[in-house]
Amino acid sequence: MTPAPPVTRRSRLPRDFRLxxxxxxxxxxxxxxxxxxxxxxxxxxLRAGTLAVGLLTAAAWLPWLVIGLPAGAWxxxxxxxxxxxxxxxxxxxxxxxxxxxxxxxxxxxxxxxxVATAGGxxxxxxxxxxxxxxxxxxxxxxxxxxxxxxxxxxxxxxxAGPGLAGLLAQAFGAVSGVLADAVSxxxxxxxxxxxxxxxxxxxxxxxxxLLKEILDGVRFVVPDPYLRPLTxxxxxxxxxxMGYHSxxxxxxxxxxxxxxxVVASNILTSTFRQRYCPPELFARITAGTSALNYGAxxxxxxxxxxxxxxxxxxxxxWLMACVQLGALVVLLLSPIRRARDFPFIRSPRPTPxx
Numbered sequence: 001m002t003p004a005p006p007v008t009r010r011s012r013l014p015r016d017f018r019l020x021x022x023x024x025x026x027x028x029x030x031x032x033x034x035x036x037x038x039x040x041x042x043x044x045x046l047r048a049g050t051l052a053v054g055l056l057t058a059a060a061w062l063p064w065l066v067i068g069l070p071a072g073a074w075x076x077x078x079x080x081x082x083x084x085x086x087x088x089x090x091x092x093x094x095x096x097x098x099x100x101x102x103x104x105x106x107x108x109x110x111x112x113x114x115v116a117t118a119g120g121x122x123x124x125x126x127x128x129x130x131x132x133x134x135x136x137x138x139x140x141x142x143x144x145x146x147x148x149x150x151x152x153x154x155x156x157x158x159x160a161g162p163g164l165a166g167l168l169a170q171a172f173g174a175v176s177g178v179l180a181d182a183v184s185x186x187x188x189x190x191x192x193x194x195x196x197x198x199x200x201x202x203x204x205x206x207x208x209x210l211l212k213e214i215l216d217g218v219r220f221v222v223p224d225p226y227l228r229p230l231t232x233x234x235x236x237x238x239x240x241x242m243g244y245h246s247x248x249x250x251x252x253x254x255x256x257x258x259x260x261x262v263v264a265s266n267i268l269t270s271t272f273r274q275r276y277c278p279p280e281l282f283a284r285i286t287a288g289t290s291a292l293n294y295g296a297x298x299x300x301x302x303x304x305x306x307x308x309x310x311x312x313x314x315x316x317x318w319l320m321a322c323v324q325l326g327a328l329v330v331l332l333l334s335p336i337r338r339a340r341d342f343p344f345i346r347s348p349r350p351t352p353x354x
Contacts, residue, residue, distance in 0.1 A: 016195045017137045017146055023191030024130075025153040027088070030184025031123075032161020034095065037169065037177025038116060044174045045102060046109055059116040063124045064294040071124050072287025073213035076280065079199050080133035085192050087126035092185035094118045099175040099182075107175075127290070128283045135279070136199050202280065217284025229334035231289040236327035239300035239320075 013021075039056055042048035075083060094115050101107040138146045165177040221227045307316040 013138055013142060013146060013149070014197075016197045017134075017142075019191045019194050020130075020134075020137060021146075021149055021153065023188035024150060025157065026184045026191075027188040028154050028157040029161055029164070030181035032157045033165040033168070033177045033184075034119075034181035036162045036165035037174065037181070038098075038112060040165065040169055041098065041102070041107075041174045041178060042109065042112055044169075045107060046112070048109055052109055056112060056116050059113050060120040060123075061294055063117065063121040064291050067121060068124055068287045068291035068294075069214045069218070069284075070210060070287075072128055072217055072284035073210055075125060075128045075132065075283035075287075076213070077202060078129075079201060080129040080136070081192060081195065081197075081199065083129040084126050084133065085189055087122040087129070088185045088189035088192065091119050091122045091126075092182050092189065094122075095178050095185065096182035098178040102175045124290075128286050131286055132279070132283050133199070137195075137197055213284060214287075217281055217287060220278075220281055220285050221289055225335045227285070227289065229330050231292055233327045233330045234289070235292045235296040236323060236330065239296045239303060239323055 039053045042053055042056060046052075098107065098112065098115055101111055134146060134150075135143060164180075168176040168180060221231060307319065311319070
């Protein structure tokens with residue numbers, strides 16, 4: 001029998017990435033638990049109605065629309081690891097406040113809405129910094145492998161989270177899932193503190209204009225033949241998927257079957273952006289695309305619920321399927337259809353100062 005080839009240092013992702021991966025896996029599992037646990041607290045503990053629960057979902061995603069673009073400009077000015085650490089600490093504190101307030105008898109719906117909004121805002125900054133930090137940890141040639149591992153962890157967390165939230169709620173009460181989320185952010189922070197890789201401080205521009213920095217990222221995305229269709233595809237897909245899931249929860253059992261294509265799309269899209277976009281603009285470019293992508297999530301849920309009431313569940317599901325096909329048409333009409341490999345990094349075009 002021929003012995004297996006030895007594992008070389010080159011074939012393994014670096015220690016610092018494994019720490020980041022471990023922390024992110026814990027945080028993603030906690031976030032998936034909280035996505036069920038927070039509305040469950042509203043319904044079970046506060047006797048909230050469907051409108052209040054819908055507001056919680058909207059509050060968690062609203063920061064992408066409100067602060068997503070300026071957050072990208074701010075993150076590009078800063079070292080990414082301290083930003084991520086600060087976001088973990090803030091998230092741990094705000095989510096831990098829910099079980100504390102419940103145990104003290106002072107929990108209100110307004111408190112939950114503030115927690116959802118603050119947690120969503122911290123996620124905006126963390127996501128932008130984390131995606132810009134990953135290429136620094138692993139280098140361009142290992143990005144695909146790193147993104148595959150992270151996306152697989154996220155998919156597993158999304159599958160396991162709702163069931164775990166139910167088990168925790170049944171055993172320890174509805175707020176226990178939110179407490180688990182707070183603990184997961186603590187684990188993520190500890191892992192990040194153990195990361196040894198340090199990035200250089202980004203060079204300070206001669207003149208800082210927030211609006212101009214935001215527009216630099218938007219100008220990079222809008223005319224780009226690859227980023228523009230990818231952004232539109234993601235937004236339309238989010239509308240269709242959220243519209244579907246908001247009206248037919250029973251089909252969640254099939255999410256893995258519909259989830260495989262989404263997982264592959266997320267892996268390839270993340271890797272492409274990290275290799276294609278200039279590092280000094282990366283957070284602003286990501287903010288520009290994510291503001292539209294994630295802003296479509298609450299829109300899809302609202303659209304699915306409204307159409308389900310007006311047209312019926314079956315008719316709305318067919319309509320959402322047509323929207324998903326429309327998203328694929330966007331890609332088929334773009335240069336991505338003819339591409340066989342990732343294009344080379346694109347340099348930003350100089351823009352005149354105004």
